[in-house]
Amino acid sequence: MVALTFLTRADCHLCDTARDTIAEAVAGRDVSVHEIDIDTDDDLSGQYGWDVPVVLLDGRQHSFHRVDANRLSKALVALGA
Template structure:
């Protein structure tokens, strides 16, 4: 099982595009996707600011701003998902 955390914020067009990619790539895999609005957490907001969207795989940053479908797929493959 891979934990994929998707950090986002309201009214973020890059986030909407990235979430669609994440959802498509994660479909049918052993992946748990958790979406977190960074503006609900002061620490996350301070850490990531305007770098959203951010994808974390098992707690480690994989990507930010844009999510490359092939790169994410390969990373999930490498993690056994």
């Protein structure tokens, strides 16, 4: 199973778009999605600031600001999902 962590914040239009893209990319795949609002975590907020949304795959940064569906899908396949 691939662990996808989605770092976001409230009232973020890029995050809303990314959320939809992620949902499409993970549909039917062996992926666990964990969404975190960075404003609830001082360390994450300090690390990522205004660079949300951020997608981490198995703990490694895959994308930020915009999530490309094809690139994410290929990365998931490469990781066995």
